[in-house]
Amino acid sequence: MTLLRETGFLILGYANRYSPDAIESALPDVAAARAAWKAAGRDIAERLSRVAGTLGLDARTLDAAILACARLGMRHGRLGQDFHAYHNELHALEVAERRLLRLSGALGPDALPKEDAAALLLFACGHDLRQRESVDVPGPVGGNEAASVAETFRVLDACGFDRDQDRNQYVALELMIAGSTFDARPQPLPDPHTDDLPVVAGGALARGLALWLDSEHPHWREDAAARRGERLSRLSADLDTANVGEDFPLLCETAIRLCREREMRSGRDTDSAASAAPCLGFLGPGQQYYFFELHHFSSREGERVFGPQKALNGPRVRETTAALQALFATEPPENGEAVIRAFAGLTGA
Structure with a gap:
């Protein structure tokens, strides 16, 4: 039993805040996702397979990446009717195929453990799953990101991951996707009359995620999975904005x-x-x-x-x-x- 189980299975508690939608029902598993890409004449599944093969990743990770990418494609990409010019399956591919493989090649084969590479591939395909959420969560994490966390967990569930045995990956993805929240608004200066400082000076939340966790979840550093997730949140934010x-x-x-x-x-x-x-x-x-x-x-x-x-x-x-x-x-x-x-x-x- 890890320390943070007391506050729920993971850390931030978004898993049950956002319900499945019609897209999840239309694409319930990887077989449906592969069929959708094939029917559309798109090679997305094959390209993700090459990424996973290059990184030496397991079949569950590849299945989850293909399923998440298909749901993104049906919701906001070339498989659906609500096309978003940026947040679609090609953004997932540019993070996974272009940037993650570049990172892995530059760092060398031993610098990026397979479990970390798997988390980064899953992040690439899952972090933008939801783009039209109207309900936010308390704190600096965006509603789109919180909803994407919840759906990514269901993607993992559907592809054979276990929330107990694979807790490290669930925790990592929770923090990685939360940390991808990007605030483009001008940031206020610190109030000279108080000791309060902004948690993040604009940009990706990942830069200030540890400070926010310190204030909201003060024992998070005692959880090795959370420490890993925070570290990977900073790396995944760099891939997202690379x-x-x-x-x-x-x-x-x-x-x-x-x-x-x-x-x-x-x-x-x-x-x-x-x-x-x-x-x-x-x-x-x-x-x-x-x-x-x-x-x-x-x-x-x-x-x-x-x-x-x-x-x-x-x-x-x-x-x-x-x-x-x-x-x-x-x-x-x-x-x-x-x-x-x-x-x-x-x-x-």
């Missing part, structure tokens, strides 16, 4: 996808005049703010692997911001698509 440390056109291509999704979620068509100013702000000063102010590496491994390319990208981010602003200095853009085309032309995205 676009800063990828080739510059890839960084900018993800920015365009995020811009399109942001406009869709705001109810604006990028062909409309109403989207012009928001797109210019997001792809111009917004990218500079994200790159230099919001993004910080949370793990030594992430900084080691992706930091050098981020350093090379920095001057180009500043140049692109200035060039985009200059293009529209005398005449504002007609609509958001005009901004996106200009940004793509400047960056090769």
